[in-house]
Amino acid sequence: MKLYVYCLAEDVDEPSNSLRGVAGEPVRRLDAGNFSVLVSDFAAEAVLVNQENAVAHAEVVQSVLTQTTPLPFRFGTLVTEQQLESYLSARREALESKLGSVRGCVEMSVKIIADPDSSEASGPNNNPQTPGTAFLSEKRREILGSETRAAEAKRVASWLEDRIGEVVRETRINTNPTDKLILAAAHLVKREKVPEYRTRLAEARHERPELHFLTSGPWAPYSFANIDLEFKTQFGVS
Numbered sequence: 001m002k003l004y005v006y007c008l009a010e011d012v013d014e015p016s017n018s019l020r021g022v023a024g025e026p027v028r029r030l031d032a033g034n035f036s037v038l039v040s041d042f043a044a045e046a047v048l049v050n051q052e053n054a055v056a057h058a059e060v061v062q063s064v065l066t067q068t069t070p071l072p073f074r075f076g077t078l079v080t081e082q083q084l085e086s087y088l089s090a091r092r093e094a095l096e097s098k099l100g101s102v103r104g105c106v107e108m109s110v111k112i113i114a115d116p117d118s119s120e121a122s123g124p125n126n127n128p129q130t131p132g133t134a135f136l137s138e139k140r141r142e143i144l145g146s147e148t149r150a151a152e153a154k155r156v157a158s159w160l161e162d163r164i165g166e167v168v169r170e171t172r173i174n175t176n177p178t179d180k181l182i183l184a185a186a187h188l189v190k191r192e193k194v195p196e197y198r199t200r201l202a203e204a205r206h207e208r209p210e211l212h213f214l215t216s217g218p219w220a221p222y223s224f225a226n227i228d229l230e231f232k233t234q235f236g237v238s
Contacts, residue, residue: 003084004042005077006060007070007220008227010035010099021060022053032088034096038064039084047076061220069102071095071225098227105169105188106218108197112156112182113212153183156211160185163204167193172223182211186223194218 004022015027015038025040038060047053057075064070079087088095157173160183167189174184189197194217205213 002042002078003039005073006038007064007072008035008037009064009068009070011068012036012064022056027060065220069105070220071227072220072222102221102224105190107221108187108189108217111184111214113180114182156182164200167197188221188224
């Protein structure tokens with residue numbers, strides 16, 4: 001029997017009997033010194049990736065977020081109890097430091113989207129080209145478009161940092177823009193600063209009406225945990 005691991009946290013209550021995790025299994029708390037890990041039993045060899053299981057995982061983590069700030073594991077993390085105990089023992093100091101870095105915080109996320117510039121749309125080509133020339137021309141347009149998007153993403157990221165940086169403890173930005181998505185950012189924000197964060201973000205939206213903002217949160221600090229990668233590196237588990 002393996003364990004499905006949800007998150008690691010300090011000062012978390014024993015889960016209620018009504019809380020069900022992945023595959024409908026009851027969730028329990030395993031204590032390990034100054035912190036605890038929420039787990040449930042899991043009999044299969046792999047976790048089915050579907051909406052029901054994804055929602056169950058998120059609800060368990062979110063139940064902890066109402067009490068304290070957890071370090072969430074990646075969806076689908078399965079381990080033996082021995083592996084879990086070994087990991088917690090070997091990484092105790094690092095985990096305590098990581099918990100300290102997110103203590104009292106939540107993750108807020110924002111995606112900034114813009115319509116593609118109409119001037120970049122390619123019109124009819126009145127100059128006949130050979131297949132080779134046409135291929136090279138298209139590649140050149142792709143490269144120039146990618147460079148333009150990357151430059152715009154940097155400008156918008158810098159502008160956003162100027163507007164909300166004072167209330168953000170840490171930032172993670174996706175620097176791989178697409179035709180419409182300029183950037184996707186995750187912000188680590190102190191709980192008491194969330195109202196101010198939202199106010200500043202609203203002011204930024206009014207300042208740049210040509211940009212579309214998709215916001216969500218508060219969430220557990222998924223983007224700032226990194227413990228699933230450490231675990232996979234140490235044990236090579238899924």
